Amino acid sequence: MRILVPLLAALSLAACTAQTGSLEPIPGSITYGGQPRTKLTKAPVGSTLSHTFYDTMGRQVDETYIIQPDRSLRLIRRHVRLDYY
Secondary structure (H helix, E strand, O other): OOOHHHHHHHHHHHHOOOOOOOOOOOOOOOOOOOOOOOOOOOOOOOOEEEEEEEOOOOOEEEEEEEEOOOOOEEEEEEEEEOOOO
């Protein structure tokens, strides 16, 4: 019994670790089909920007990007809003 509690705690913490893979762009994403042609030259490296669009199923999608040192965009977060009527 004494070993069960620490084991369960370790398993719970392991489930909370950050995702190691990256998000793949979907149709409507800024980086879908490659990086945009224009570079964000005035935005500071490490700053974030948000993009909202509707996916092919009509759901609202909010994405967050971070500006990399080479001025490319990396998708770091996606939230699909599900509306229930």
